[in-house]
Amino acid sequence: MSFIDIIALALQTAIGFQGASYALAAVGLNLHFGYTGLSNFGHVGFLLVGAYGMAISADQGWSIWVGFALAIGASVVLGLLLGIPTLRLRGDYLAIVTIAAAEILRLVANARPSEPLTGGSRGIGGLSAQLGFFRRNIFDEPFRIGDVFVISARDQWLMLWTWGLVLVFCLLIGLLVRSPWGRVLRSIREDEDAARSLGKNVVVFKLQSFVLGGVIGALAGSLIALGDGSVSPIRWVATLTFALYAVVILGGAGTVWGPVVGAVVYWFILDAVEGVLGNLWFDVSDTTVGAVRLVLTGLGLMALMVFRPQGILGSKKEMLASGR
Amino acid sequence: MGVSSRFHSVRTGGKIHHLLRLTALVPALLLSVLVVAGHGSPAGAAPGQEPTEAELGDGGETAEEEEARVCAFTKAQAIEVNEGPLGSSIWGRLCQVVDGAPTFAEGVTISVAAEDGSEVGEATTGPDGVFIVELPGNGIYSVTLDVETLPEGMSLTDEDRATLSSVRVRLGDQQVAFRLGDDGRGSRSFSDYATVVAKGLRLGLILAVAAVGLSLVYGVTGLTNFAHAELVTVGAIIAYALNAAGVPFWLTVPMAIVAGAAIGWGNDLVVWRPLRKRRLALLSMMVVSIGLSLALRNFFQIVFGPEGRRYTASSGQLERSYGPFRLTPNDVKVIAISIVVLVLVTLLLRRTRLGTAIRAVADNPDLAESSGIAVNRIVAVVWALCGGLAALGGILYGLTLNVKFDMGFLLLLSMFAAVVLGGLGSAPGAMLGAITIGIVQETSGLFVDTAYKFVVALLVLILVLLIRPQGILGQRERFG
Numbered sequence: 001m002s003f004i005d006i007i008a009l010a011l012q013t014a015i016g017f018q019g020a021s022y023a024l025a026a027v028g029l030n031l032h033f034g035y036t037g038l039s040n041f042g043h044v045g046f047l048l049v050g051a052y053g054m055a056i057s058a059d060q061g062w063s064i065w066v067g068f069a070l071a072i073g074a075s076v077v078l079g080l081l082l083g084i085p086t087l088r089l090r091g092d093y094l095a096i097v098t099i100a101a102a103e104i105l106r107l108v109a110n111a112r113p114s115e116p117l118t119g120g121s122r123g124i125g126g127l128s129a130q131l132g133f134f135r136r137n138i139f140d141e142p143f144r145i146g147d148v149f150v151i152s153a154r155d156q157w158l159m160l161w162t163w164g165l166v167l168v169f170c171l172l173i174g175l176l177v178r179s180p181w182g183r184v185l186r187s188i189r190e191d192e193d194a195a196r197s198l199g200k201n202v203v204v205f206k207l208q209s210f211v212l213g214g215v216i217g218a219l220a221g222s223l224i225a226l227g228d229g230s231v232s233p234i235r236w237v238a239t240l241t242f243a244l245y246a247v248v249i250l251g252g253a254g255t256v257w258g259p260v261v262g263a264v265v266y267w268f269i270l271d272a273v274e275g276v277l278g279n280l281w282f283d284v285s286d287t288t289v290g291a292v293r294l295v296l297t298g299l300g301l302m303a304l305m306v307f308r309p310q311g312i313l314g315s316k317k318e319m320l321a322s323g324r
Numbered sequence: 325m326g327v328s329s330r331f332h333s334v335r336t337g338g339k340i341h342h343l344l345r346l347t348a349l350v351p352a353l354l355l356s357v358l359v360v361a362g363h364g365s366p367a368g369a370a371p372g373q374e375p376t377e378a379e380l381g382d383g384g385e386t387a388e389e390e391e392a393r394v395c396a397f398t399k400a401q402a403i404e405v406n407e408g409p410l411g412s413s414i415w416g417r418l419c420q421v422v423d424g425a426p427t428f429a430e431g432v433t434i435s436v437a438a439e440d441g442s443e444v445g446e447a448t449t450g451p452d453g454v455f456i457v458e459l460p461g462n463g464i465y466s467v468t469l470d471v472e473t474l475p476e477g478m479s480l481t482d483e484d485r486a487t488l489s490s491v492r493v494r495l496g497d498q499q500v501a502f503r504l505g506d507d508g509r510g511s512r513s514f515s516d517y518a519t520v521v522a523k524g525l526r527l528g529l530i531l532a533v534a535a536v537g538l539s540l541v542y543g544v545t546g547l548t549n550f551a552h553a554e555l556v557t558v559g560a561i562i563a564y565a566l567n568a569a570g571v572p573f574w575l576t577v578p579m580a581i582v583a584g585a586a587i588g589w590g591n592d593l594v595v596w597r598p599l600r601k602r603r604l605a606l607l608s609m610m611v612v613s614i615g616l617s618l619a620l621r622n623f624f625q626i627v628f629g630p631e632g633r634r635y636t637a638s639s640g641q642l643e644r645s646y647g648p649f650r651l652t653p654n655d656v657k658v659i660a661i662s663i664v665v666l667v668l669v670t671l672l673l674r675r676t677r678l679g680t681a682i683r684a685v686a687d688n689p690d691l692a693e694s695s696g697i698a699v700n701r702i703v704a705v706v707w708a709l710c711g712g713l714a715a716l717g718g719i720l721y722g723l724t725l726n727v728k729f730d731m732g733f734l735l736l737l738s739m740f741a742a743v744v745l746g747g748l749g750s751a752p753g754a755m756l757g758a759i760t761i762g763i764v765q766e767t768s769g770l771f772v773d774t775a776y777k778f779v780v781a782l783l784v785l786i787l788v789l790l791i792r793p794q795g796i797l798g799q800r801e802r803f804g
Contacts, residue, residue: 039607085790092548096740100782103737111775230442242618287630291622298619305612
């Protein structure tokens with residue numbers, strides 16, 4: 001495989017469904033972490049309920065709209081359930097409880113007694129056939145530039161939905177953060193006590209932000225389920241949350257378009273690295289390639305947080321002021 | 325018993341008297357599956373291909389050897405059954421030794437799923453217990469035995485092990501094992517309850533040893549360190565490496581603790597002290613610790629491999645009766661070592677000048693600094709202490725289960741639960757919390773499905789935050 005091919009494939013992943021779904025999930029996380037300063041380390045839990053909402057709807061023979069409704073409903077409930085006890089405590093508690101809750105959800109979905117509902121460790125398959133998501137596809141020709149850069153009609157349909165939702169929520173968040181509501185959120189991030197002393201009920205604002213970001217995460221999960229055509233518990237591990245953190249911080253936490261830029265750049269880098277590793281003169285096993293990707297994600301996250309906390313789009317002044 | 329060659333060589337170290345095994349293992353009928361994945365060459369197992377294996381628990385190795393002999397099933401036989409050469413496939417035979425003769429399980433469904441969870445094949449065992457699942461190609465699969473389809477009177481010893489994940493299908497043969505037999509469902513005696521509580525205590529004490537450092541570091545620096553998990557893992561891995569190089573296991577323990585302490589200290593010196601100097605926000609530091617954790621964990625996977633491995637001292641462990649408790653000698657040693665270490669740590673914190681200084685820094689760093697305590701030095705000492713204790717916790721956990729690249733990460737949530745339950749920053753609180761979590765987690769298996777064991781511990785955590793967020797021994801004013 002030539003260098004150009006590796007770049008073309010990496011670009012395909014970055015702007016394709018992979019990049020889009022991460023961008024959507026990261027838009028939600030950005031509202032939590034970037035705008036409100038909430039350390040939600042269990043974002044994958046929201047994605048999980050979204051994915052399972054869609055899958056269970058398919059499994060029960062309901063429609064795709066019921067699936068979205070289930071996803072949104074479940075994520076609102078999850079957000080309230082986690083937010084009410086923890087948002088009045090210090091940030092570390094939210095971090096620990098969210099990561100624990102996400103893990104609980106995964107283990108429950110994975111457990112054998114849950115099989116009638118979640119399919120246990122095997123998960124639920126056959127979403128495409130049940131929901132007919134791709135039967136409504138308006139594209140019928142693959143889009144190609146050269147021989148390598150090919151986006152199938154199926155992927156175009158997925159990308160239309162996912163990037164569409166990304167656009168909708170980015171615009172919504174862009175409007176919200178410029179509103180008085182958004183200013184309160186940012187003031188909570190900068191100094192919670194100051195916001196409280198001005199008479200703002202910070203817990204309510206944090207809860208609203210937490211639930212809205214969770215719903216966006218759940219929609220990303222639903223779309224990932226539609227894209228995969230199946231759900232299984234092993235996809236929703238804590239590592240996914242950490243990758244989303246890398247995406248948010250890379251793009252610029254607390255900026256409207258940061259998550260989008262972050263997701264595209266993140267997938268471009270990872271896929272290019274994978275392409276290079278797969279084409280070395282010696283053999284690298286798939287497990288090793290996967291591990292190398294995560295080592296890079298981890299080191300990148302550390303380096304960004306230390307040396308460029310504002311990411312690609314953010315302003316250094318804004319991020320440094322957050323004194324918690 | 326389907327076990328790899330390495331597993332065998334490690335396990336031949338133990339010497340168990342045959343009679344003893346019989347008395348200890350009456351209910352533990354071992355039913356093993358030999359899953360051999362082949363693709364062309366039947367050459368010997370390549371290094372680093374240790375199979376996913378069932379927990380040893382009370383298994384006696386002579387029973388396993390007997391099974392290996394009686395239930396032996398070779399690739400040549402499989403090809404015969406298949407009436408043709410085998411491509412990429414997972415195959416094997418369900419076989420149980422009853423009174424020295426093989427009995428085969430018929431009609432059991434075995435399914436194979438790819439790494440992304442999609443099912444790639446399924447097979448049902450024939451009257452000879454043989455199944456063959458054809459696969460689309462080499463790779464990593466998870467193999468699931470459908471427990472519902474097991475013949476009357478047979479069950480998995482550990483239902484969590486119905487799925488063996490990360491089975492690598494590559495060139496060469498490899499074997500994995502499902503361990504079946506009586507799992508004690510049905511009537512329970514007082515001794516069963518006592519044993520479960522003792523095992524909970526064992527887990528709780530290990531958690532306490534591993535988690536005290538997490539709480540101490542939080543106390544003196546305010547950092548919630550997600551990379552603490554990797555300090556636990558690295559201790560276990562260093563001990564394993566020394567052990568594999570020929571150092572007697574119990575000698576590797578102090579060596580790994582010293583190495584762990586050095587790593588903890590280095591961790592502070594290289595990463596955290598510079599960040600404190602930069603006055604990085606605590607939220608940002610938490611994210612840095614997540615990055616560090618992710619990078620280290622996957623680095624361990626590259627270096628150590630994805631398989632679980634065992635110490636030589638883990639082999640040949642049989643349960644014995646200690647009063648009403650049925651524990652292995654290792655369990656007793658683990659409990660004793662943990663108690664001694666925890667008492668020593670408590671004495672260190674309560675009765676020495678160093679301990680007083682640590683508590684002073686935890687209470688108020690600025691005040692401690694102005695009273696002449698070298699805060700940075702105390703923080704460094706705490707990190708070393710934290711690293712050493714975490715390493716010991718990792719070794720003890722590895723001794724009861726196995727050593728794996730993500731073992732610390734699996735313990736991390738229980739450790740957090742313990743530390744929060746006891747009160748973040750309080751060392752005695754962390755110990756109390758850990759023992760509670762350990763016992764709750766193990767005994768919950770008596771009331772709910774064992775698959776929900778972890779869930780119970782985490783639910784306790786969430787409940788505590790609702791009712792008493794400062795924890796059992798925490799200070800109230802730190803909150804709000």
